[in-house]
Amino acid sequence: MKVKIIKCLEDNFSYLIIDETTQIACVIDPSESKPIINFIENQNINLKYILNTHHHYDHVGGNLELKKRYNSIVVGYKEDKDRIPEIDVLLDDNQIWKENNFEAKIFHIPGHTSGHIAFHFFKEKKIFTGDTLFSLGCGRIFEGTYQQMFDSLKRIKELPKDTKIYCGHEYTLQNSNFCIANDSKNLKLKKKIIEIKKKLKSGLPTIPSILADELECNIFLRAKDLESFSKLRDLKDNF
Ligand code: ZN
Ligand code: FE
Secondary structure, X not given: OEEEEEEEOOOEEEEEEEEOOOOEEEEEOOOOOHHHHHHHOOOOOEEEEEEOOOOOHHHHOOHHHHHHHHOOEEEEEHHHOOOOOOOOEEEOOOOEEEEOOEEEEEEEOOOOOOOOEEEEEOOOOEEEEEOOEEOOEEOOOOOOOHHHHHHHHHHHHOOOOOOEXXXXXXXXXXXXXXXXXXXXXXXXXHHHHHHHHHHHHOOOOXXXXXXXXXXXXXXXXXXXXXXXXXXXXXHHHOO
């Protein structure tokens, strides 16, 4: 299983997951169709599935066009069936979604939106976290409570430490400014910031991140309790 990072819109990431034995692919959160089509054309890839982490436009904007063009099946959380365009397959929390050679566990992780999910490809130790967990940050709480977001992040924190994190946006550098402002003695974070700047300077994405690094550097994952997490989330909203 190969993951191809496709930049969309201003700072979104869509991901193409390709099973190289069959050339069957899934796209995660196609913000728009054009960059996905550009990549797929001439590559003999069969875009069979569109997987959505949540209903926001910058994550589902390409659904309609891609489904029309490739006859893809749209997969998303059951309670978002009226807000994910063209949804076909309704998922439940803790369900294993298994098709062809793809196998992912579904985590319902509300907070950013009420129907937000993550796709955990557990055999490959890769998780697609949408706008819930970012590298060095977490999503804004739009529809949920602090408690929900705190609990959602906790579920991700419990995964194996070498899990690769694929999130919905390239926010890592901005996020790092907030982390270092509130955690100025964190040496591991300082080291990570140097790596981040190097990658960005070379035009490379800062994604994927490794869970072990996030546990040490991401201030939202380091928050010990709900109260300190909530305080940080408020501070970040006005940072
Ligand atoms: Zn969002
Ligand atoms: Fe987003």
